[in-house]
Amino acid sequence: MNQYFVAVLLAVVATAAAQGFYEEEIGAWHFHTYFFEVNPSKTAEAIAFRKATRQMINGGDLPDCSLNQIYIGWDGPHPVSQWELCCNKTGYAAAHSWHTQNHGNLSVLIHPLTIYDIEDHKSRTSWLGKEVVIDAECPCLYPELPQPRPCPVYPEYSDELPDPENPQYETPIRGTEDYLQLNKDFDILRDTY
Ligand SMILES: *[C@@H]1O[C@H](CO)[C@@H](O)[C@H](O)[C@H]1NC(C)=O
Numbered sequence: 001m002n003q004y005f006v007a008v009l010l011a012v013v014a015t016a017a018a019q020g021f022y023e024e025e026i027g028a029w030h031f032h033t034y035f036f037e038v039n040p041s042k043t044a045e046a047i048a049f050r051k052a053t054r055q056m057i058n059g060g061d062l063p064d065c066s067l068n069q070i071y072i073g074w075d076g077p078h079p080v081s082q083w084e085l086c087c088n089k090t091g092y093a094a095a096h097s098w099h100t101q102n103h104g105n106l107s108v109l110i111h112p113l114t115i116y117d118i119e120d121h122k123s124r125t126s127w128l129g130k131e132v133v134i135d136a137e138c139p140c141l142y143p144e145l146p147q148p149r150p151c152p153v154y155p156e157y158s159d160e161l162p163d164p165e166n167p168q169y170e171t172p173i174r175g176t177e178d179y180l181q182l183n184k185d186f187d188i189l190r191d192t193y
């Protein structure tokens with residue numbers, strides 16, 4: 001190998017590494033608190049924790065974080081009920097501290113939002129409490145998104161336990177279906193319709 005070749009090789013590797021870092025840049029973080037909807041004490045604990053989280057947001061103590069709605073039952077890749085706090089990177093430390101100190105008996109999945117939705121739910125997960133089995137093969141996950149996504153500011157979703165039989169329950173699209181196939185208006189980057 002001559003020196004010129006080595007220099008070119010190093011430049012190519014350095015460019016690839018820099019690009020990889022950019023591509024894998026974290027747009028935001030999700031904190032998913034799981035509960036078993038058939039277990040009244042777990043459900044009550046999850047709802048209480050959710051309401052306390054709402055108070056923290058309203059008091060300005062969880063900056064750059066927003067609460068997505070409560071999901072009852074399986075909603076791929078999540079096997080059981082959960083609610084999610086989405087935080088921009090600037091809100092990560094406060095949200096991690098809050099969950100660490102207050103998750104009680106509940107399992108919390110923490111994962112980043114990069115362009116690699118599958119990896120985010122598979123190899124980039126961390127947990128508070130016991131791990132829950134995640135369906136990282138769920139076709140609802142995107143192999144590659146065009147860009148990292150920040151957290152939307154969600155509408156003020158209810159903090160009460162929803163009744164899935166109630167037509168007012170705003171479940172977007174459940175299960176493993178491709179969101180885009182079922183709802184052409186779904187925008188994964190903004191998580192809105
Ligand atoms: C996250 O950051 C984006 C801008 O990058 C901003 O539009 C959005 O409101 C922020 N979300 C929250 C929950 O603060």
Ligand SMILES: *[C@@H]1O[C@H](CO)[C@@H](O)[C@H](O)[C@H]1NC(C)=O
Nearest residue numbers: 041044045102103104105106
């Ligand atoms: C956790 O579970 C224990 C035992 O069931 C219970 O006494 C305690 O109140 C629970 N913690 C919270 C935060 O609900």
